[in-house]
Amino acid sequence: MIFKRFDVLIVGTGISGIYAALNLDKRLNVLMLSKKELSLCNSALAQGGVAAVLDPANDEKSLHVKDTLIAGQYKNNLENVEILVEQGPRDVERLIEKYGVDFDRNADGSLALTLEGGHSRRRIAHHKDTTGKEIETRLIEQVGKLENVTVINNSVLCRLERENTMFFADVYTENGTHEYYCANFVVMATGGIGRVYKYTTNSAIATGDGIALAYELGAKIKNLSYVQFHPTAFADKKNNECFLVSEAVRGEGAYLLNCNKERFMPDYEPERKELAPRDVVSKCIMEEQKKTGSDEFWLDISYKPADFIKQHFPMIYENVLEKGYDMTKEPIPIYPCQHYLMGGINVDGKGATNIEGLYSAGECSHTGVHGKNRLASNSLLEALVFSRLIAEDINAKDLTDSRAEIEYNMSAPDGKSFSNKSEIQNEIRSIMQRAYFVYPNYEETEKGLKRIKEIKQALENGGYEINADYTETKSLATVAYIILSEIWERRNEE
Ligand SMILES: Cc1cc2nc3c(=O)[nH]c(=O)nc-3n(C[C@H](O)[C@H](O)[C@H](O)COP(=O)(O)OP(=O)(O)OC[C@H]3O[C@@H](n4cnc5c(N)ncnc54)[C@H](O)[C@@H]3O)c2cc1C
Known part of the structure; x- marks a missing residue:
């Protein structure tokens, strides 16, 4: 097979992938892949x-470090936290100055910084409640101007192999055909794993493909069981849909109420109340559920002026209104939901994995900055800082091979048709919901792990045609397997 060569292959066009591309030298020939259309990713959400x-x-870097460590239960990689906090402000300023990202401002022109759970100071730069979309849109505009970067969407990386120092990629396209590329360097920026759960705020692309492919290649995966469950996803029983109700709503004063419409966070967290870190709030909700026997919970900011709410949270206001709730007048129903992955492909302070030439950035990576629980709004910062550091590391390397095309022997992607995607994916999701949602359930973990192993082996040895459905399903099984194995191995540590 003939593989078209690029210097760098970036898998993923979320903020981490795009910011890496923008920071790579213009002399480098770069290929970017996006599984779907460019805007479908967690970044845009x-x-x-x-x-x-x-x-x-009004703020200090030492306080940002401290807040990050407290939220992460001191399981963070301190060296990388310091890199994040020290270098982060410059990357946010670059977004504004170089790429035209528009953050909300006060009347005097200064940045209107908001507060979120776990932060001891107002330090969250935002664009109303659509910050990710604003950054993603501006960066995509910029990357579109680069002649050295080719972006291909609706193309799924299905297989990645490595021979000598070259990576070989099998990419399944929307036309049902395969394309073959190779690259000296690969940056995995494939995002989260939310779709391994039934209830998640994550976009449909979040099936953990990059993590599974890196794992198969021998990359070290770390702390994949560090999954964050956000306490406030919109959860109306009439509407079978979860979307995030930002922590900033609590930052601006919203109360959490139980099924009796009583405030309960002060009983569990007298000082931090609703602004305790997310994992703490999610656990308090589960405790309160045991107490009241009801899974009905509410978030109430209706005591604030309607204009304030509409101005600060226009998207959330519109979304919940569409579902039949006016948050300026009444509480809205919420419940915890899978939201973020702290673990991932293990990388060092330059974003490099244990495999030479393979890097990872953003949600699929494990820099260790988040520890056991991510401090709100630190993930976009991590995506920016570490993807830039990856680009700087690659910029400093020599290219050992600059051929336009390389012949490499990869097995043909043919096989029997893979028709039971929904059935298998639903089974994996049900297992994960039972085994590990907010808390691990060890009995279900033991049972689930056994079954997931069977599913994973059947997928790997089934002789299936390699396509998008098969790749995503195998990724979900791999990710579920790694998470549950880790939960089981650590069962005596809690
Ligand atoms: C609802 C919601 C709200 C959030 N709010 C905040 C916030 O306010 N602040 C904050 O800091 N963080 C927030 N986060 C987290 C943050 O948005 C993400 O962690 C971050 O944007 C991840 O960026 P990324 O580039 O790593 O991945 P993504 O933006 O998810 O991009 C992943 C990319 O990988 C591609 N991809 C995946 N698999 C393949 C494959 N096999 N082949 C080809 N391409 C592939 C996808 O197509 C996509 O382009 C939020 C997350 C969610 C879900």
């Missing part, structure tokens, strides 16, 4: 904003 010390008169 980010509501709250990006956290950084941007107002040094």
